[in-house]
Amino acid sequence: MSSEDAAPDPYATPLVFGQRLQILRERRGMSRQVLAGLVAMSASWVKRVENGQLQTPGLDMILQIAEVLRVSNLAELTGRKSMPIALFTGPGHPRLAAVADAVNRFPVGSQSAPAPSPTHIRARLARAWAARHSAPNHREVIGSLLPGLITDAQLSVRQANSAVQRRAAQASLSEVYSLSQFFLAYQPDASLLWRVAERGIVAAQESEDPHTIGVAAWLTGQAHRDSGPHHYDAADEVNLATLRFLEPMLNEAADDVRAITGALQFEVGYTAARRGETGTAWRYWDSAREIAEALPADYYHPVTSFSRAIMGAHAVTIAVELHSGTESVRQAAQAEAAAIPSRPRRARHRIEQARGYHLDGQPDVALATLAHAYEAAPETIQYNGYARRIVLEETEAKAPARRRRACELAARIGLLRT
Structure with missing residues (x-):
């Protein structure tokens, strides 16, 4: 393809707002009709803005468009370098580098240090979740705990001496990755978030534990949904497949399994609401509420917050x-x-x-x-x-x-x- 055929860079030349909008919309593979529906306007309105027949919309509409197109920096859409506001990727947390290093490190071979016991790792996880829920600076708290937890949980898997021990260690490792996703959400490293999500799913499947699988799926479904409209189907696939796996167990299930099932029901409704499917959204909310009402009054799921x-x-x-x-x-x-x-x-x-x-x-x-x-x-x-x-x-x-x-x-x- 010649250079003339390539899509222009929306901020390499002084393009007007409508041209930038069209380029960014097409890069996301989104039609005018879809964009219009997501910002409560008409497709003809989008076309006229892109063609320059209408003036640049107000800030409220610009922000809605930026949200829908997942534009992380308003300057990409407006062309105004005076507006370098990252909307959907927050500032990098001071502890991000240490967490990333622990995730990216790939230790192999034998380890001289013995792994902490599974009981010890689970106790540390419980304290980490409690700290996350109680601390106003929760990212700082879990960011300080994660590097050690990631390293020790990985070590526990490698040093497991039996299939039973290995499955238990994989369940703890998956939960550590789940905790990591809460820290990494909205950080300026999307690839790291996805790496952690994928590792969490793999560890959960290796654990063969229904609750662990449910939690990993809950977080992966959110990652898909928050990636934009073209990932909604993937979010539904993860959530619905996991519900089909969990629902036959509910009659004999522990509270945690029932809670993660309810949390997944809500997630399906959440994605439906993003699509504008009112009936489906409230139907799944009702299903989740029924599960919540059947849980003890004081129950509170430590990962998803699912509860009455x-x-x-x-x-x-x-x-x-x-x-x-x-x-x-x-x-x-x-x-x-x-x-x-x-x-x-x-x-x-x-x-x-x-x-x-x-x-x-x-x-x-x-x-x-x-x-x-x-x-x-x-x-x-x-x-x-x-x-x-x-x-x-x-x-x-x-x-x-x-x-x-x-x-x-x-x-x-x-x-x-x-």
Whole structure:
């Protein structure tokens, strides 16, 4: 193919917004019709923007388009180098390099040091999950623990002396990779996240443990869904295949297996909501709620947060993903954040509530809710693209008081670093 036939680089030349939009859309293999549906506009509107017949849309619409196209830097879409805001990839955490080194290291051969006992590794994992749920700076906490856990869990697998020991060690290793995915989400190293997800699935399958397999599938399905609309089918395949594997066991299953089944049911509904499939989304939410109601009242899954307490938060997410502002606010009013014991999960719920208020045209309430999210877990809001988008938009609000509050929050979460 000649150089003239190659697709132009959207930021190598001073292209206008519409041209950049068309190039980035086509690079993702997305039709105008699909893009239009995802931003609640018409295909003809997209065509007119791309052709320059309409002016560049406002910041709110630009941010919606950036979200749909998974544009990590607004400068790619706008051409304005003064807007290098990474929306969906947060700043690299100071502990990322150490975690990456532990993941990428590939020790082979015999090891002189004996592996920690499986009981010891599981106790460390339990402490790590507890710390993640209780610490406001949860990424810092688990980032400090992961390098040692990854190394020791790998060593435990290599030194296992029997098939039973090896399966147990693989289950622990898979869980360590699951914990790693929580740290790596929204970090500027997508390939590392996928490497960990794939290793977690392989270790889970080697463990032959239903709960471990369910957790690894839950995280892999999320990774697919968050990769964009063209990966929704892959997310469904992972989730539905795992549900077909788990559901025949439910009558005799332990609480953890039932909980991961409920969590997977919700994930199918979540993906359906992303597609705009209202009936399917709420049907799977109902199925998940039935499982949650059958669990003990105080049960709380240590990885997925699945529980009775989380179903209200899940309802807010479904309504928000369906772009229903009124329903989002209604669900947000019913869901009690204080009932969620995990600080990062409580902060995530506050962010979902803020999205609902923003959809409903209540930006002041949205900003106040994001402030509550920051109080619960600052690192959650710092790395969440939706929260960053709302705050960034409101820094240009016409109302001076709102603009000031948004700028103050933006400075706290690191959006306005100079």
